Amino acid sequence: MSSHAPLSPQSSLLQQRDPAWAREFEAMLKAYEEAGGKPDILRAPKIASAVIHANRVLSVNQIEGITIEADELEHGIHARINVAPGTKVDYPVHLCFGMIAEEGLQEITSEFEIGGGAEVGFLAHCTFPNAVELQHVMDARVHVGPGATMRYNESHYHGPRGGIEVLPTTHAQVDEGGRLETEFNLVHGRVGRLKIEFEVDVAAKGVAELVAKTYGSDDDEICVNEVVRLNGKGARGLTKTRAAVRDRATSEVYTTAEGNAPDAVGHMDCTEIVRGEATARNVPVVVVRHDRARVTHEAAIGSVSKKELETLMARGLDEDEAVDIIIRGMLK
Amino acid sequence: MEADVLLNAQNLLVRRPGAEVLRDVHLTVQRAEVHALLGLNGSVKTSLALTLMGISGYEPERGRIFFDGQDITPLSVTERARLGLTLAWQEPARFEGLPVADYLALGMKEPTRARIEEALMAVALSPAAYLGREVSSALSGGERKRIELAAIYAMRPRLAVLDEPDSGIDVLCLEDIMALIRRMADEGAAVLLITHRDEMAEVADSASLMCGGAIINTGTPAEVREYFAHRCRPHGDLLGSQPWGEDAGGTYQRVVSEGVCDE
Numbered sequence: 115m116s117s118h119a120p121l122s123p124q125s126s127l128l129q130q131r132d133p134a135w136a137r138e139f140e141a142m143l144k145a146y147e148e149a150g151g152k153p154d155i156l157r158a159p160k161i162a163s164a165v166i167h168a169n170r171v172l173s174v175n176q177i178e179g180i181t182i183e184a185d186e187l188e189h190g191i192h193a194r195i196n197v198a199p200g201t202k203v204d205y206p207v208h209l210c211f212g213m214i215a216e217e218g219l220q221e222i223t224s225e226f227e228i229g230g231g232a233e234v235g236f237l238a239h240c241t242f243p244n245a246v247e248l249q250h251v252m253d254a255r256v257h258v259g260p261g262a263t264m265r266y267n268e269s270h271y272h273g274p275r276g277g278i279e280v281l282p283t284t285h286a287q288v289d290e291g292g293r294l295e296t297e298f299n300l301v302h303g304r305v306g307r308l309k310i311e312f313e314v315d316v317a318a319k320g321v322a323e324l325v326a327k328t329y330g331s332d333d334d335e336i337c338v339n340e341v342v343r344l345n346g347k348g349a350r351g352l353t354k355t356r357a358a359v360r361d362r363a364t365s366e367v368y369t370t371a372e373g374n375a376p377d378a379v380g381h382m383d384c385t386e387i388v389r390g391e392a393t394a395r396n397v398p399v400v401v402v403r404h405d406r407a408r409v410t411h412e413a414a415i416g417s418v419s420k421k422e423l424e425t426l427m428a429r430g431l432d433e434d435e436a437v438d439i440i441i442r443g444m445l446k
Numbered sequence: 447m448e449a450d451v452l453l454n455a456q457n458l459l460v461r462r463p464g465a466e467v468l469r470d471v472h473l474t475v476q477r478a479e480v481h482a483l484l485g486l487n488g489s490v491k492t493s494l495a496l497t498l499m500g501i502s503g504y505e506p507e508r509g510r511i512f513f514d515g516q517d518i519t520p521l522s523v524t525e526r527a528r529l530g531l532t533l534a535w536q537e538p539a540r541f542e543g544l545p546v547a548d549y550l551a552l553g554m555k556e557p558t559r560a561r562i563e564e565a566l567m568a569v570a571l572s573p574a575a576y577l578g579r580e581v582s583s584a585l586s587g588g589e590r591k592r593i594e595l596a597a598i599y600a601m602r603p604r605l606a607v608l609d610e611p612d613s614g615i616d617v618l619c620l621e622d623i624m625a626l627i628r629r630m631a632d633e634g635a636a637v638l639l640i641t642h643r644d645e646m647a648e649v650a651d652s653a654s655l656m657c658g659g660a661i662i663n664t665g666t667p668a669e670v671r672e673y674f675a676h677r678c679r680p681h682g683d684l685l686g687s688q689p690w691g692e693d694a695g696g697t698y699q700r701v702v703s704e705g706v707c708d709e
Contacts, residue, residue: 425538428523428527429532429552430528430553433524443541446543
């Protein structure tokens with residue numbers, strides 16, 4: 115196991131003279147761009163970032179208030195990301211994970227520690243452009259300190275072949291007055307098999323908002339399982355899931371919101387669009403353990419709206435084009 | 447003049463579950479003219495609009511629709527749109543995640559920012575304020591309505607069917623809408639203006655009056671407005687708001703032959 119804690123500028127320069135490193139790094143940047151990222155940002159000194167290819171830490175850039183440590187393991191890495199209390203970060207921390215190979219396993223374990231009163235955003239791009247038989251496992255522990263805000267946006271790009279399993283698991287704790295907003299996007303390329311497990315405990319006056327957007331085709335399998343426990347007075351939670359499936363793809367969304375304290379407010383919002391022989395399922399579970407808590411849910415599963423479809427067709431789009439625009443809008 | 451006819455609907459019969467909706471409808475619209483289709487609420491004007499556009503569920507059981515001489519009766523909505531026919535819905539759809547700029551560009555053969563901005567300004571909306579907004583529930587009904595009209599204007603159709611463009615629009619904006627309709631005609635588009643407000647027909651070159659699923663009067667806007675204003679009266683007592691209700695068959699006969707319009 116080797117450790118990067120972090121890469122110093124000197125070690126980065128040494129690495130950059132290594133042709134193998136340069137090829138690997140450039141390949142990841144290209145894949146990162148295909149996934150919607152901007153490669154120049156990963157070279158910008160004022161933006162904290164990390165690039166991870168398979169089990170190799172290709173680059174790390176830290177800025178004041180943010181430390182990124184990474185240990186290389188046999189099949190992945192273990193990362194510790196700390197944001198010092200009170201740190202306000204102007205630019206999101208950029209994280210790039212992926213594998214260029216067609217086959218293999220990447221296991222990322224991570225710990226995010228957001229100090230009290232800090233405000234930070236993360237933009238993570240996970241790219242597997244050539245996946246044929248590949249597994250990407252993530253296990254994250256997140257702690258959002260009192261009054262802190264963490265925004266985490268993760269976008270995936272999987273290429274056209276669908277031979278990938280993505281298994282992200284997150285356990286999060288939001289302290290009093292803290293805020294955690296996450297958004298997971300897998301709307302470009304094939305999904306393959308996706309199973310999201312996310313659970314979060316929210317203390318008094320804390321907020322957790324979990325958004326997941328996925329677009330499955332062919333025989334893709336999507337499963338989202340989210341649990342929000344609103345444990346403190348005035349805690350608030352939202353799960354918002356948008357899934358579109360076509361061909362023979364399946365989407366299963368299980369969400370649980372627990373109102374365990376006075377004035378806790380939770381809401382679960384799920385919309386799934388089904389085309390062809392695809393199937394979708396939504397199972398919301400509402401648990402209320404206090405008579406002053408309130409938890410609601412809404413779900414809509416079906417085809418695209420006939421009126422939306424015909425409106426776009428009356429502009430000259432054919433049915434497939436219109437459906438695609440409607441779905442991509444919903445997933446935007 | 448036959449050569450000037452752009453839309454020619456002949457003898458249309460459309461049934462919805464349980465009843466006739468359109469009965470022997472004949473309608474012509476000339477090139478680059480504004481033709482007002484007047485009628486009280488429930489006179490089935492919207493069904494005619496949906497039939498002309500080819501919306502599913504409104505396929506004619508009898509009759510033909512010709513567009514620029516071509517029989518478009520069997521054509522899909524998309525195929526009709528690609529010939530230059532389009533429709534602005536009375537209650538426009540909402541599109542989550544679709545920016546106004548993209549929505550306007552969808553129907554344009556060669557989208558330009560200048561045309562998109564021109565279209566928004568034509569409906570009294572500021573491009574700076576609206577281009578990046580979504581055509582979703584974040585917009586009010588009136589805003590969506592104006593954006594719908596802007597989208598129609600931007601695409602330069604040959605015939606725009608505007609279903610009650612004045613509904614849900616504040617009174618102060620009506621003049622803008624009427625000016626836009628006139629402007630479309632001046633730029634070469636024909637407009638079928640569907641409305642129950644007879645003053646909207648001021649902007650038209652010709653007009654028809656619809657009642658109980660039939661067109662019962664066609665002429666100059668002044669003639670049809672006169673007929674509409676003085677001889678039509680609400681027929682909710684006879685029809686209710688759904689003309690294809692349980693007793694629609696018999697009621698239709700009474701409406702037309704016994705005088706909703708005081709014939």
